[in-house]
Amino acid sequence: MYKRGVFSFPGFYRKKDKVKPLALLVSPPVYDFALYDLYLKPYGLLRIGKWLEESGYEVKLVNALDYRDSESERVLGHPRRKQDGTGKFFRMVVKKPDVLKGIKRRFARYGITVEAFERRMKLHNPDVVLIGTGMTYWYLGVIEAVEVSRKLFLRVPIVIGGIYATLCEKHAKSKIGADFVVSGSAFEELPAVLERSGLPVPVPPADVSNAEMLIPKELYGDAAVIVLNEGCPFRCRYCASRVFYESFKKGNAEKSYERLCKIHDELGTENFAFYDDALLFRKEEVLKPFLEMVVKRGPKVNFYVPNGIHLSYLDFDTVRLMKEAGFREVRIGLESSKKEFHRLNDGKLDLESFPERIAMLKEAGFSGREIGVYILAGLPRQRWEEVEESIRFVSDFGVRIFVAEYSPVPGTPMYMDSLKFSHFPIEDEPLTHNNSIFPMQWEGFTTDDLDRMKQLARELSC
Numbered sequence: 001m002y003k004r005g006v007f008s009f010p011g012f013y014r015k016k017d018k019v020k021p022l023a024l025l026v027s028p029p030v031y032d033f034a035l036y037d038l039y040l041k042p043y044g045l046l047r048i049g050k051w052l053e054e055s056g057y058e059v060k061l062v063n064a065l066d067y068r069d070s071e072s073e074r075v076l077g078h079p080r081r082k083q084d085g086t087g088k089f090f091r092m093v094v095k096k097p098d099v100l101k102g103i104k105r106r107f108a109r110y111g112i113t114v115e116a117f118e119r120r121m122k123l124h125n126p127d128v129v130l131i132g133t134g135m136t137y138w139y140l141g142v143i144e145a146v147e148v149s150r151k152l153f154l155r156v157p158i159v160i161g162g163i164y165a166t167l168c169e170k171h172a173k174s175k176i177g178a179d180f181v182v183s184g185s186a187f188e189e190l191p192a193v194l195e196r197s198g199l200p201v202p203v204p205p206a207d208v209s210n211a212e213m214l215i216p217k218e219l220y221g222d223a224a225v226i227v228l229n230e231g232c233p234f235r236c237r238y239c240a241s242r243v244f245y246e247s248f249k250k251g252n253a254e255k256s257y258e259r260l261c262k263i264h265d266e267l268g269t270e271n272f273a274f275y276d277d278a279l280l281f282r283k284e285e286v287l288k289p290f291l292e293m294v295v296k297r298g299p300k301v302n303f304y305v306p307n308g309i310h311l312s313y314l315d316f317d318t319v320r321l322m323k324e325a326g327f328r329e330v331r332i333g334l335e336s337s338k339k340e341f342h343r344l345n346d347g348k349l350d351l352e353s354f355p356e357r358i359a360m361l362k363e364a365g366f367s368g369r370e371i372g373v374y375i376l377a378g379l380p381r382q383r384w385e386e387v388e389e390s391i392r393f394v395s396d397f398g399v400r401i402f403v404a405e406y407s408p409v410p411g412t413p414m415y416m417d418s419l420k421f422s423h424f425p426i427e428d429e430p431l432t433h434n435n436s437i438f439p440m441q442w443e444g445f446t447t448d449d450l451d452r453m454k455q456l457a458r459e460l461s462c
């Protein structure tokens with residue numbers, strides 16, 4: 001039971017006359033050179049919010065990336081959005097941080113205006129503020145959210161958690177100004193933080209991988225996120241999946257289907273993006289039964305896979321089922337057409353089967369425009385010729401080609417190579433992890449080469 005008006009260690013004060021303590025979730029603005037909403041949702045924060053709500057907290061959310069804010073629209077214009085739930089955010093050009101001064105691109109703050117953000121925050125009287133973090137190079141928005149919280153909510157504990165807080169814990173503790181940095185799973189770490197703040201301590205869910213999430217209309221009305229499984233069985237040298245999930249954990253098809261129906265029924269949502277790292281792994285047990293339920297019982301929805309899927313697990317039955325269930329696109333993480341690349345870095349691909357699998361997708365009814373292939377560019381010591389070779393290889397198959405620019409991620413094996421290779425201060429300054437600055441540029445792969453590769457991919461895409 002929540003007690004009223006008690007001073008608690010380390011000096012936070014819980015407010016009087018409240019039946020339930022209020023946890024304010026904050027999804028901060030983003031500072032970057034570019035930002036496009038390809039189903040960017042604070043999924044982790046929404047799960048923590050649901051857990052706290054089920055544990056007796058009142059939970060509110062301030063989403064600084066809301067693209068519908070009327071006050072911001074008057075100042076910044078209307079961000080262009082698409083029917084599939086993707087699109088632009090509000091954008092305001094701001095001064096570049098010193099470390100990025102040499103980059104010849106404009107730097108911007110994405111999200112509702114500073115005034116609108118403060119106005120939304122002021123509507124609440126929280127007992128704890130929980131700020132979610134994303135990419136390591138987005139921490140400037142986290143600092144802003146902490147500063148606004150500090151200004152408005154005197155002696156209220158401010159907690160940050162999420163991707164940046166986990167990958168750059170030391171940096172977050174020294175630079176952000178939050179009272180607590182939750183590194184790793186918040187389900188495990190947050191109870192101790194709440195206890196130290198004199199707040200009720202929730203019991204972690206028995207099965208964290210199946211924990212429910214809040215489904216606010218503002219965030220999930222146009223498009224929602226769905227996750228069937230946790231983690232990935234592969235160990236690619238450039239990927240942080242292992243840092244967050246030690247191993248692959250199979251999900252529950254029935255529960256995922258219920259979740260989908262609930263979002264669709266309550267919000268009318270028609271677009272769903274899978275956040276899975278390995279959607280097709282053990283597909284007979286999870287993805288296929290899930291899709292069979294969608295086909296047999298409805299609802300009629302659209303599915304997207306922004307993270308890409310594993311080519312090696314595709315078979316005709318699955319592809320046909322995906323099409324029937326409402327997949328509007330298939331994105332594949334090919335990364336490179338060179339065997340040596342895969343031998344050294346990921347071992348996740350059977351290259352020989354690429355032509356056959358693309359043919360399979362087309363036979364099932366996916367057009368070339370609905371098949372996207374990711375090529376990874378800008379790894380340490382990678383030459384532009386390798387990327388060009390991969391682009392030309394893929395172009396023979398009449399699909400869309402996406403050049404995915406490498407970003408060094410702390411905790412991954414390739415991060416250590418990146419530290420040695422890059423002339424940017426990657427270890428000390430997470431802003432230099434940003435793939436927009438091409439942190440691994442060298443004479444064998446310059447920024448001009450990268451621009452040429454991106455242009456080539458556009459020209460050769462179908």
Ligand code: SF4
Nearest residue numbers: 232234236239241277
């Ligand atoms: S297969 Fe994909 S999700 Fe899995 S480790 Fe490799 S890059 Fe990460």
